[in-house]
Amino acid sequence: MNGYVFPFTLAFTALSVVGALLRPASDLVNLALLASVALVSLGRMSTAWRSGLLAVLALTLTLLLRLNPGDKLAFYGLLGVLIACFLLPNLSTLVRVALGAAILFISVPIAGLTNSFLFELGIQIGIFAALALGLNVVVGQAGLLDLGFAAFFAIGAYTWGIFGSPQAAQFIEGFPPGGLPGNYLYLFMALAIITAAITGVLIGLPALRLRGDYLAIVTLGLGEVVRVFANNLDKPLNITNGPQGITPVNRPEVGFLTQFLQAIGAEQVYGKPIDSYITYAFFFYLLVLLVIGVVILVNIRLANSRFGRAWVAIREDEIAAKAMGIPLLPTKLLAFATGAAFSGIMGAIFAAKQTFVSPESFTLQASINILAFVILGGMGSIGGAVVGAAAVTVLNIGLLKDFSDLLNTWRQTGVTILGYNMANLPPQLNPAKYERLVFGVILILMMIFRPEGLIPEQRHRVEMQEARQEAKEGGGK
Amino acid sequence: MTLGDLIAILPQTILEGLLLGFVYAMVALGYTMVYGVLGLINFAHSEVFMIGAVIGLEVFRFWGNPAAPVIPNPFLLLLVALLFAAVGSGFMAVLVERFAYRPLRKRGSKNILVPMITAIGVSFLLQDLTRIYAALRHNEFNMQYRTYEALNQVFELPLQTTIQMKGVLIIGVSVLMLIGLTYLVNRTKLGKAIRAVSQDMQTAALMGINPDTIISRTFLIGGALGGVAGVLFGLLYTNVTPYSGVLPGLKAFTSAVLGGIGNIPGAMVGGLILGQLETLSGTYLPFLTNGNFGTEYKDVFAFLTLVLLLLFRPQGIFGQNVSEKV
CATH class of the missing domain: 1.20.930 (Transcription Elongation Factor S-II; Chain A)
Structure with a gap:
């Protein structure tokens, strides 16, 4: 055949x-x-x-x-x-x-350029992929379970959100009232790396003395602490503007991109003017693509370096790693700082892209979603983190929404499927709203049928196969 | 406020912390018992708790309608609600174990993250299933508990403290449940089997204990306690949403860690301590910081205390320090 x-x-x-x-x-x-x-x-x-x-x-x-x-x-x-x-x-x-x-x-x-949804999707995937790559360093490569990872994303977002908006003038006298001009974003992407990495070390110092589940709960708690501070630091000094969030956050100038599009005659080709909304979407798409490329390169280089091997050693057996002369705390701190840096830089871009930062985006739910990207893709695998983030994002803002639209059309036209008139379908049944349900089912099924993830790391694949073999030979204990 | 005023509200604050603490303690038991036998953070337990609250709410709603009550006596109604919630949540926990965790155990994966991610998946699934139920059944997200005169009746206590009838009931029910559980774990054959499985599953199996049955029963007991706690929580705060299990679940888990995870008396004490920490910091932080840091920071306070405690006693208050062997 x-x-x-x-x-x-x-x-x-x-x-x-x-x-x-x-x-x-x-x-x-x-x-x-x-x-x-x-x-x-x-x-x-x-x-x-x-x-x-x-x-x-x-x-x-x-x-x-x-x-x-x-x-x-x-x-x-x-x-x-x-x-x-x-x-x-x-x-x-x-x-x-x-x-x-x-x-x-x-x-x-x-x-x-005619359907900016594609750019939006690309940007979302890029941002989530960077977060997944960051967490992948911590959980996948170093084996440290971090349940408060969204905190570092928040730090990056607020680093630019505060200074690139009218917010900074609220508590720093003599600061430009509209905030720093948008082109400072490039500088602040670097600064966000530094602030996020420092936060990573600060959270890591107490947390990394603990192991396993204790580490998980402490990082979860500290992640919540960061969110609570973001939510409430509008008094005594208005730093984060509390739950209302900060808006408008400045964006860089994209004059060069407009000129480029004019130079290649995009307007003639498409037969309509390319407005600033689409130009910005295009700009952020390119920026995210560039940054994610750099992040992946750095990640691959790190994974194959002395540090990468030390992380894997710690993940596999902490005591043996220590006996081999790997300094535990500094190596773990480095993993935390690296992961934090990856998400910090995307945080700054996220703030500029949304032109809005609020604590809503950095809840425990967000942390768990990022963890799920890593697990779905395959722990420790760089390609896995990217594919995990892409798959979930496409599912959430692409497929589920399309399915909802389809159900709506059926409802309106009153199609009969399997003897059931779709017009009678209750309006509350809207798949786009129940992403958690779909997500939950996927997580459970993945863990039962393919726990090593979509694209397993080489080492993990072997381990899982061995475990299965053992379970078979032992007749299932 | 003067120092005298601050001291005057202390007894009332402690009493309220006690109510919250008992609820946390009961939920924490579910986490700690499962952790004891499986070494798994059962994230889905917060949803088992929430489902208990929803079951209680439905009992009140359908049999306690003031216009045409099936069960006119609110106390009897509460008893029925507690029973239904205990049974419903208990079986929900057993189902979760049977269909989500047992297949993983059978396959013998050594990665501790795998069951935990499954637990998170189950938790998401149950949240949205409840949401769909609430949307289809009542077309609402926020569900309100009915209130009854008899349950809201206020008693005056010494030291200028007051307590509502439902507060008395919460303390009464929790104390009974906690005593019952202690008896069950320490004095019965089932309790002995649970303790044996949590010490060493393989040796327990050699002694003629079926670990699967015991694990299932542990989920049943933990789930039932969670369900009862859910109804009490709903009674206390009157508002239930499909997501309202998350935060109390987190706090209860923190309590379990505080007391030393896997340790049953530890979970009870941890819950009571966390209840006190939360209400005391909620009441006093605004005064101590001149209103700059308000009640919103009570969770920060609770978590920072946990971090501090774990730094000095990484095994929790009652936990035993197990040194790792090579």
Whole structure:
């Protein structure tokens, strides 16, 4: 049967390409494309053919998105290609990088300039991925369970939020009344790294003397402490403006991007002016992409360094690590500071992007969500953290919302499904509102069926297999 | 306020801390018992507690409607609510153990994070299931407990303190439950088996104890206590939401850690201490800092105390220091 897969894939791909050229607006073409993406990713074929077909599909999907910017299925298809070129084994690094960069820097902007939702999604994924990478250093690599991780994100966000808005003038005399100009954001991204890292050390110093579950509860408590302070430091001195939050936070100037878009004639191509909202979305998309790239590079370099090996040693056996001469507290503190720094820098960008900071964004729920990204992706694995964050974000603000919209259309048109008239469906049943439920079910199922995560770290994969083997041989205790 | 005024409100503050402390103590027991037998932070316990509160609320709502009460006597109604909540929450905890934790245990994964993440997943799931229930059944998010004259009746106590009838009931029920649990754990065969499993599961199994049964019973007992605590909590604060288990659950877990996790008397004492810390700091922080740091900081105070205590006694108040062997 395997012999038929390849010609079948080829035929399917050709069909969808031709379909896309002739009838770009039909759902049938989209579905054919999605099927081709799946076949190309999962079917059996030579690496060269696979790379080529992926490139062809990416090109077709980009074309479709250019023609209908609101085409959801084409977007998910493009996401599929991106994930495939990120995950598939045996692809050459050149193909991976070239195809990934082409999708991220060319396809998404082409579609995003008319449908800024794509940029929004990209920005969200980038921010969450940086947080997941930060926590991955702490939990995945060093094995220290931190349940108050959102605190560092908050520190980064408030570092820019306070000084890049009229807020600072409230408690510092002679400060410019509108706050620092937006271009100071670049400086404050560096400062946010430092403040977050310092907070990491300050929280780590008492907390890291404890182990396991005690560490978890203490970090959870200290994370709440940071949030309570953010929520209440509007008196005696108005530093954080309390629960109302700080607004408006300044954004950098994007004149260069506007000029660039004019230079390449974007307005003529799209036949309408590119407004500042979309330009800003584009700008933050690029900024987040840049920062996440740097974070991933730093993370890979760190993981393969002396410190990375020391973290893994501590995770596997603290006493043995100590006996080998690894200084425990400094090494753990470094993990805390590194993780905090990753989320601090994204905090500053988050504040500028939202133009609004409030304690609402940094609750215990946020910390647990970040932990879930790491676990879903695979603890300790860098690719896993990114994929975990991307998967959950796409699910939350993409798929669930689409499903809600679909249910709403059914409700309005009164379709009958399995003998049930959808018009009678209670309006309270709105999947977009019940993300926790979906999230909870995913977490439980993942832990039962694939506890090592979507993309397990090499070391973990071996361990889990051994544990399963043992359980089988022991006949299940 | 003068020093005299501050001292005058002290007895009332302590009494209120006691009410809160008993509720925390009962929830903390659920955390500590599960931790004792499985070494797992059962994050879903806060939802078991919340579901207890919702079950109690439904009993009051359907059988205690003032217009046409099925059970006219509020005290009897409360008793029924407590029973239903205990049974409902107990079985909910058993279900959670059976379908979420047991499959993991059978597979023999050594990673302690795996069951904890599952617990978080279960907690999310139960929160939103309750939310869907509340939305479909009552079309609301905030659910209010009914109030009854007889339960709100105020008694004057010496030292200018007052207590409501429901306060007396909360203390009475909690003390009874705590005494009952102590008896059960220390004097009965089941209690002995629970203690044996929590000391060493494999050896206990060799002695003819079925660990699965005992773990299931432990969840049942912990869940029932949580359910009762939920009803008492709802009675005390009158407002229940699908998310209202989270914060008390967190505090109760903190109490369990404070007392030394896995230690049953420790959880009770820890709960009472945390109740006192919270109400005392809530009342006195504004005066001590001239109103600059108000009641909002009571949680900060409670958590910082926990951090301080753990720095000097990492095993909690009653916990035993287990040195790690290589």
